[in-house]
Amino acid sequence: MNTDLPPAQRVFVIAPHPDDESLGCGGTIARYVRNGTVVNLLVVSNGAALEEPDGQHDDIVAARSQELETATTTLGIQSLHALQLPDSQLAHYETQIRKTISEHLTTFQPDLVLAPSPIDSHGDHVTVGRIALQLFRSTPGWALAFYEVLAPLRFNTLVDITDVATVKEKAIRCYQRSLFQQPQLFWRAFRALNVAKSAFVHRAGLFEALWVLHAPPTDHELLDWITYGFQSGDNGPSPLQRVKDIDDLVFALQEKTRALANAERQLSALRNEVAEAEQKLQEQATRLTTLQEERTNSDTVSQISPPAFPAQERHFVRQYLEYAFPVGSSRRAALSMLKRHLTQYTSKSPKE
C-alpha cells in the first residue's frame, strides 16, 4: 500500500459543504501545508440545509461561514473561496460549479485536486465528485485524488496523518453548529475511521484514504474499482473500454480457436488410430482367408490319399475279397487280382 503523500506543489481542495474538507482530508491538507505546499480551498454550498436540534436556523449560513474560515485558518489553507450555492441542491448548479472549478484550475494551476468521492450517500458529494471527474477527463495538468467522507472509499493511497492529527482535530472542533454541537463526536468517529486504516499498513497511527488518479478512468473502470471487480459497468461509450471489451472477446475467441484446433488434432489422431485399427483388421482378415485357403488345399490333398476307407467301403472290400479269393487260392494270384481291380476302382469317378 502506498503511504507516500502524492507529490504536489499546489493543491486545490474542493469541498461540497463547510466541514467536508476537515472531516475528509483535514490531515492531508495539514501535511501539505507543513511541507510548504500551497493549498487553496473551494467550498461549493452554503450549508443552509442543516437542521439543528434546537430549531435555530436563522443565521446558520453566516455561522457556518465563520466556522469554515476558522477551520481554514487552523489547517493553514492559503486561499478560501466559498461559492455559497444552495445546500442539497448542487445537482441543479452543475454548469456553474464546473465553470468555477475550471476557472480555479486555470488560475491556480494545481498539481493535485482533492475532491469528494463520487460514490457517496450525499447527493451533493456525488455531484461535486462527478464534476471533478469530468474535468479531469478534459483538462490536462493535474492529478485527481478522491477522499472519503460519509461512504468508505476503495483507496490506493493512505496518507499518514498521525503527526498532524491534532491539527485535524482542532479544525473539526471549529465546526460547532455544522456538526450538531457535537464536533467531539465527529472527531472520535473520523478518528476511528482513520485509525481503522492502520490495519492495512500494519502499524499504529491515523491514515486518511485517497484514491489517486493520474489518468482518467472510464465509468467501467470506476465501477470496477469501487466494487473490487464485483460489478463491471455497462461498458458505456468510452473508446478505451470498447478496446478492452474487444480484447476480452478476441482473447476468448482465440482460446476457443485453440481449443478447436486441439480438438481437431485429437479427432484427427483418433481417426488415424481407427484407420490403423481397420488396416490391422483387414490384414488379419486377409491372413485368415489365406489360412483358410491353405487349410482347404490341405484338405484336398488328404482326400487324394485317404488314410482309410469309410466303413461302407470296408464292407464292400470284405465282400470283394470273399468273392475274389475263395478259400484255398494262392497268395500271389490273389494279390495280382487285387491290384488290377484297385486300379479300375480309383480311375472311376466318385459317382461311379
Added chain:
Amino acid sequence: MRKRCAILTAFDPYAFKGGIEIYTRQMRDTLRRYGCAVDIYHTQFLPEAARTQSSSPSFHSPFLNSLSQVGRAFYRVDHLYDFVIAQAFFGFAYSPPRIPAFTVFHSTHVQYAEANRELFSPEWYFEVKHLFGLGAEQASTVGKKVIAVSDAVAYEVTRHYGATDVVTICTGVDQTIFFPRLYKQELRDHFAIPRDAFVGVFLARWGADKAIDVLQQVMEATPDVFWVLVLGTGEPCPLHGRLNTRIIENVERSEVAAILSCADFLFHPSRYEGFGLAIAEALACGLPVIAAPVGVAWSVLQEPPLQSLLLPSYSIGKAQVIAAALNRIRRLQHDPDLWHACAEAGPAIVPRSLNLPQWEYAFVNTLGLFDSTSDHTPSVTPRTEPTP
C-alpha cells in the same frame, strides 16, 4: 512562443528501421525546423513515474498492454505539451485526449488482415482485424484528427472506422537522398553486384505479409536475374548463400538509395501497403517498379508506361500474379524502350506528388504551425547529382 509537441509511438525510432520509425524521425525533424520542441514517447521510454500508474487497464494482448501504458502515462505530462501526434494506434490509450491530438494512419489493420487472411492463423487474424483494427485503431479516431498517408488509407479509415475528420497527406520522398545516379557501374562494384547482370531489388522486411512466398517463387523462375534483397528489421531470411543473390541488411537510407539507383527494377509484391515508401523511393531513383496495386502504387502507377508494370490484384489468384510478375520482368529485361520510359517516368512523378517539401507544407499546415504573416509555399529544389 515555442510550441511543444509529443509523439507517441510503439518502438524506439532510433533503434528500428521500419517505415513508421522513418516517418517519426521525419516528423521530429520537420517540427523542430518549425520551432517546435519535440519529445518522443514509446514502449521503452515512458514519462517519469509512469510505472506506478494504478488505473491502467490490462489487456490480454501484451503489445496492447505496453501501448496502453504509454497512452495512460502520457496523462501525467500532457499539460506540458501544446499538441500530441500518435503514430497508428500506438496512442490509443490516451483517450479521451485532453490536448489537441492527431493520429497518423499508415495503414488500417482491418484491410491488412483481410489482405493476408490466408497467411494468418485464425487467432492472429482475429487479433489483427478486431483488436488492432476495429478496437484500437477505431478508438484512435475518436476526438483526434486523422492524418492518412495515402488516399487508399484515407478511404479505408473512413470506410472501416467511420472517421469523419480525415486529411490525406501523402508521404514525401526525400529527394536529397533518393534521386537517379549516373554512375551505376561503380555503385554495383561498391555493393559487389555484377556489372552485366539484370538486377532485381526487393526492399522490405522479411515477412510473410510482404509476399516473400511470391518473391521466392519468382526468384526460382528467374535464374538469369541477379537478386538484391535489402531487408529491414524482420524475420531472418533463409536465402543467405543462394546463387545470384545478394542480401543486404540494416543499411542506411543513403545506401538504400544507391542500391535502388544501380538496379534494374524493384519487385514489390506485398499483399498490402498503406503507403509503400519503397515504391516511391524507387520511382524517385529512376527504377522501374513492378508492384501489386497497393498503397501508393494503386494511385500513382495508373498511367502508362508505369501502368504496364502494375501487377494484378491477389484476388485473381497467386499463380496468376506470379505469372504476371514473370511476364513483366521479361518485358523489362528484353524491351529497353519500355525500361527507359519507366525509368524516366518515376523521377517525374515524385516532384509532382510525392515530394518532401509538399508533405512538409501540408503536415505543418494541418498542425496549425504556420505563422499567418509569412509565406510558406513549398518549393521543390531540383537536386544535382554529387560525384560518387
